[in-house]
Amino acid sequence: MLRRILLGFGANAFSQGVSIAIQLFSLPLFLLYWDSSTYGTWLLLSAIPAYVNMADVGMVTTAGNKMAMAVGRSDLAEANNVYQSAQLFMAIVCCALAVILTPVALFGPLPDFMTTDMRVALAAMLCGVLIALYGGLSEAVFRATGRYAVGTMLGQLVRLAEWGGAMVGLILFRSFSGVALCSLFARAVGAGIGIVLAQRGGQGLLLGFRHASTDELKSMARPAISFMAFPLANALSFQGVTLLVGVIAGASAVAVFNTYRTIARVAVQVTSMFSHALGPEFSRLFGNGDMATLEAVFRRSAALSAAQSVAVSVVLYFVSPWLLRVWTHGRIEFDPSLMGWLLLYAAVGGMWHAPRVLLQATNQHVGIAGWSLVAGVLSVALAWAFGYFWQVDGVGAAMFVSEAFIAAICIYIAADLFAQSKTEVKVRPTLGE
Known part of the structure; x- marks a missing residue:
């Protein structure tokens, strides 16, 4: 494995x-x-x-x-x-x-x-x-x-x-x-x-x-359609927030914001390379009914993904001034506040990547799909509200809050999946008697 x-x-x-x-x-x-x-x-x-x-x-x-x-x-x-x-x-x-x-x-x-x-x-x-x-x-x-x-x-x-x-x-x-x-x-x-x-x-x-x-085909219809919620949620939290930044702070702020977000999401991309590789193993273990091994693999991989995401985010915070200077030829300056909010958002995004892959790989993602759409709408609403008072920094804070919201729900649903499996194992002997 x-x-x-x-x-x-x-x-x-x-x-x-x-x-x-x-x-x-x-x-x-x-x-x-x-x-x-x-x-x-x-x-x-x-x-x-x-x-x-x-x-x-x-x-x-x-x-x-x-x-x-x-x-x-x-x-x-x-x-x-x-x-x-x-x-x-x-x-x-x-x-x-x-x-x-x-x-x-x-x-x-x-x-x-x-x-x-x-x-x-x-x-x-x-x-x-x-x-x-x-x-x-x-x-x-x-x-x-x-x-x-x-x-x-x-x-x-x-x-x-x-x-x-x-x-x-x-x-x-x-x-x-x-x-x-x-x-x-x-x-x-x-x-x-x-x-x-x-x-x-x-x-x-x-x-x-x-x-x-x-x-x-009918049995696969509901989980299949639920997968469509994830790109829609991404469209809200990416394109929607980008448009809001333009409305709130102008076109030049959009260039700055998107550049910062691209750097910050390196942490998510590094984590996704690891967690997506786990998807087939999650499917195989779940299909085989080996929930004990699945839980052990999941907990270790989730902890490693979280540590990986936080570590990369911390490193990016300290190297981003140099990255911006080289990548943009000095045209975009380093803003510690905005970069801090976006790296917090990226660190949290990396933390719930493994739980999301677990739910998706086992076709147990229907619940989190709906909540992802809610989080997408929440990110736009909070970006508008926070941005009104704190400009682009407020948008970064809104993204962090909405990401923390969906991360907490996803981790809870993943934990509940294992809790339910343990309950079923305890109940089965009683039913047999």
């Missing part, structure tokens, strides 16, 4: 590295062949397909968790029922969206500035997102069969190949459609390779629809 967790941590670190590399190299490469106006148009165009990312309504994640739990208790029949039911659902959703959205992108009533080149690019990007959504089931197979690190690495290599395809299209064709079509080709090839490799070590998890079941 420790080996799998360490490999998973390494794979997640690689994922962060890929994200950083793509962000660093994309801008200069695009601006080498396009002017800033053309690049800006590309960014606006590529933002549209991002909304299709939620089309699976959480089904892939829910199915992956349930498959891992079924494999954990050696119930291959149940795992195949879940896997093939999810395949059927995703095939219907992805094919239906492709049939609807592709003609709309190519021939539908879109703004007048949309050229044929832009329409082809939009259609290709939409198809790429749908292929990625269906390909997520392959990563779920890797996760369920003890190969989380391999699946994560493969997924990031496909993502890197997709970006590389886009750069090849940029260099060869220098058009929107050229970039998008080359990217689509790389994504399609990568998804095909992922499906093949997932099946080779799939431990009996098979492609097809023969074992698909509508009852299985």
Whole structure:
């Protein structure tokens, strides 16, 4: 287990590295062949397909968790029922969206500035997102069969190949459609390779629809839809708060605030690399009914995550003046008060990451999903109230308070999960008598 967790941590670190590399190299490469106006148009165009990312309504994640739990208790029949039911659902959703959205992108009533080149690019990007959504089931197979690190690495290599395809299209064709079509080709090839490799070590998890079941899909509907609450809550606490900062203190304050928050969230990202690697182990132990081992692993990992989050936050507080000076070329100065509030927010955010992963990995997240939306609304409301009196510092304080609120609830729900399991163990002999 420790080996799998360490490999998973390494794979997640690689994922962060890929994200950083793509962000660093994309801008200069695009601006080498396009002017800033053309690049800006590309960014606006590529933002549209991002909304299709939620089309699976959480089904892939829910199915992956349930498959891992079924494999954990050696119930291959149940795992195949879940896997093939999810395949059927995703095939219907992805094919239906492709049939609807592709003609709309190519021939539908879109703004007048949309050229044929832009329409082809939009259609290709939409198809790429749908292929990625269906390909997520392959990563779920890797996760369920003890190969989380391999699946994560493969997924990031496909993502890197997709970006590389886009750069090849940029260099060869220098058009929107050229970039998008080359990217689509790389994504399609990568998804095909992922499906093949997932099946080779799939431990009996098979492609097809023969074992698909509508009852299985119905049983996964509630936890799947509940997963949608988390991105919505993030949108409130990130984009919503960012807009409020602009209203309260102006555009220049937004640049300062977002820069500070980016630095502070390094603590959360470091913690997430560790806690997400624990997800497959949580699923496996929960599915096997080994609650004692699950609790022991959870408590140790939660303590380690909390210590990790606090330690990184403290280090960031002392190095952030230097980071700001180097990263922004001295244009953004160090404000100890604002940085302190945001690092407190990040430290608390890291503390409840392991409990949240536990609940999500075992499909016990329905309760915390609703509370996450409440916390998202609370963050915006408090940011408005505190910001009115204390400006940007008040916004930072509001984020800390709302994060502490949801952290306390999440930790309580996770603890209650183990308390209930102990109660059931005590009650069972009495019922048997």
